[in-house]
Amino acid sequence: MTSTQSAIPAKFRLTVYDAAPGVTLPASGTLFVYALSGTIVLEGTGEPITLGADEGVFAPLGARITGDGAAWIYGVDAPDAPFVEGADIVRSELLRPAFDGPYLVRADRIESQAGAATPRHGHRGPGIRRLIFGRIRGEIGDSVERIDPGTAWFETGTDMVIGTNIGGSNAAFVRVMVLPSELEGGKTSFMAADAIEATKPRSVQNRLFGEVMVAG
Numbered sequence: 001m002t003s004t005q006s007a008i009p010a011k012f013r014l015t016v017y018d019a020a021p022g023v024t025l026p027a028s029g030t031l032f033v034y035a036l037s038g039t040i041v042l043e044g045t046g047e048p049i050t051l052g053a054d055e056g057v058f059a060p061l062g063a064r065i066t067g068d069g070a071a072w073i074y075g076v077d078a079p080d081a082p083f084v085e086g087a088d089i090v091r092s093e094l095l096r097p098a099f100d101g102p103y104l105v106r107a108d109r110i111e112s113q114a115g116a117a118t119p120r121h122g123h124r125g126p127g128i129r130r131l132i133f134g135r136i137r138g139e140i141g142d143s144v145e146r147i148d149p150g151t152a153w154f155e156t157g158t159d160m161v162i163g164t165n166i167g168g169s170n171a172a173f174v175r176v177m178v179l180p181s182e183l184e185g186g187k188t189s190f191m192a193a194d195a196i197e198a199t200k201p202r203s204v205q206n207r208l209f210g211e212v213m214v215a216g
Helices: none
Strands: 011-021 031-035 040-043 049-051 055-056 062-068 070-077 087-094 103-112 122-123 127-133 137-139 143-147 152-155 160-164 173-179 190-192 205-214
Touching: 011 127, 011 173, 031 040, 031 049, 031 103, 031 205, 049 055, 049 062, 055 103, 070 173, 087 127, 087 152, 122 160, 137 152
Parallel strands: none
Antiparallel strands: 011 070, 011 087, 031 055, 031 070, 040 049, 040 062, 103 173, 103 205, 122 190, 127 152, 127 173, 137 143, 137 160
């Protein structure tokens, strides 16, 4: 994070959790639930919502997670909000969007084929990704890391990134970002690093789970 970014007050905290059946979601914030395996049911706030493996939804506040599967929760909250009780924190980051609200919270799924590499790029806002399967080499700003299944990583949006599928088969991750409101409707957040990078193929498939607008 640059000194300019750190000078911007934190607007949100984005946290990804592991959650098993029995967890009750808090009554505030914006919560996205992804079913990693089995069946996940969100109960207690009207008609139950059932998710099969590899499905996700922005969840009703206060819902209780039941079923027989494993879930990931992504929570966008105030910086000082309590964490989700009974869920295990995997990664948590303060977000300092360099744009005004209202803010768009987007959840989607990105998949790539073996050997595919993205152009060097950034995004219109910050977010956390978590790998479902496969293996990726992430070049994020000045760092390079190997990303294995279950690993969560943070991208500021302003740091330039190259993601390369190094696992020998498809790789996929779930991503939740905070974006400018004008991107509502699935408009791309992708920003190529320069004109040359913009000509390169992106080599990914995107599945949009949903979007929620959050007041500034």
